[in-house]
Amino acid sequence: MAEVDYISNNTTLSLTETKFLGEEKASIAKAIADLLAIASAYHDISRGSERKHAEELMKTLVYKWLELITPIQYVPGLIDELSRIIRRPFWDLYTVLGEDFMNELIQETIVFKEKALTVKDDSLCKYTSLMEAKAIKLLSALSDKDHIDLEDYPVLATIFSENGCSSKLLKLITLVLQAILISFNFNDLE
Secondary structure: OOEEEEEEOOEEEEHHHHHHHHHHHHHHHHHHHHHHHHHHHHHHHOOHHHHHHHHHHHHHHHHHHHHHHOOOOOOOOHHHHHHHHOOOOHHHHHHHHOHHHHHHHHHHHHHHHHHHHHOOOOOHHHHHHHHHHHHHHHHHHHHOOOOOOHHHOHHHHHHHHOOOHHHHHHHHHHHHHHHHHHHOOHHHHO
16 A cells, blocks of 8 residues: 555555545535534524524534644734624625535635645646635625725735745635634624
């Protein structure tokens, strides 16, 4: 069995084990995405304590998604800039962006991160382009604006102008994850 150069906790994973690990994470991400869509729909029709319950369920599911993605890259200043941009809570995203977009975003962050860590050729750039487009759309939806001027946000501008596909993809995934986490605390930002 061929070995790959992926080492975690002093254990080298075989190509087959790595493929299974990626498929398992992708399967869990799909389940999380589907459950988030259901929780979002429930949130939209509920009131009072039921609505709070739906919000807590969505937080729990997003934290489970976070567990699948971590560790993520630290990008100095990113949280500050995202906090200035975000003006909508997470639960509005399914209405604004649609269930399909959100499901794809949640699943692709997992799959694309695995690819960023294992693929070492130019084919990775297509995944980077896809994640870049989704990150821009997500930020626009969370900001309640049609367009975000990157000149006002130097950290974001640096991420979006980066040339290396692997590094850029990992930073875009960090951006998406942190934006979603901040959107759970939207009311605290005002």
